[in-house]
Amino acid sequence: MDELAQRLRTEGFRLTKEREALLKLFHELHRIVTPAEMHEIAEEQGVSIGLTTVYRLFEALTKIGAAVPFLVEGTIYYAYCDPQHHHHVICMSCHRLTEVKGCPTYDGLPANWDVYGHRVDWFGMCPNCKDASQAH
Ligand SMILES: [Zn+2]
Numbered sequence: 313m314d315e316l317a318q319r320l321r322t323e324g325f326r327l328t329k330e331r332e333a334l335l336k337l338f339h340e341l342h343r344i345v346t347p348a349e350m351h352e353i354a355e356e357q358g359v360s361i362g363l364t365t366v367y368r369l370f371e372a373l374t375k376i377g378a379a380v381p382f383l384v385e386g387t388i389y390y391a392y393c394d395p396q397h398h399h400h401v402i403c404m405s406c407h408r409l410t411e412v413k414g415c416p417t418y419d420g421l422p423a424n425w426d427v428y429g430h431r432v433d434w435f436g437m438c439p440n441c442k443d444a445s446q447a448h
């Protein structure tokens with residue numbers, strides 16, 4: 313967390329006590345959230361912080377590679393992201409996110425390209441939501 317605080321400072325985002333609490337909540341979510349949803353969760357947990365600060369935190373985290381934005385049905389969501397290379401599988405119903413290690417193949421890429429990286433995310437339905445939808 314100290315190193316993260318240091319890197320956030322280079323983006324001009326200083327971690328106060330409340331902001332650190334917000335960051336901790338975000339880290340522990342394991343789901344994708346909109347800034348408005350994150351703001352609501354923070355309020356429920358007694359962390360009083362402005363919506364603008366949530367936006368600024370997400371922006372700063374994204375810049376330093378500690379958060380990833382996802383465009384889902386026209387809305388931007390964010391998830392906390394560890395620095396090691398990985399992928400995600402995301403439930404379209406409850407927005408829960410699970411990390412996936414291991415990479416897909418590069419089969420099917422056009423010839424003669426130098427490729428430096430890739431981003432792969434899967435969207436679907438988690439076991440909990442599947443059970444719930446099959447229960448009746
Ligand atoms: Zn991630």
Ligand SMILES: [Zn+2]
Pocket residue numbers: 403404405406407408437438439440441442
């Ligand atoms: Zn789900």
Ligand SMILES: [Zn+2]
Pocket residue numbers: 397398399414415416430
């Ligand atoms: Zn990969």
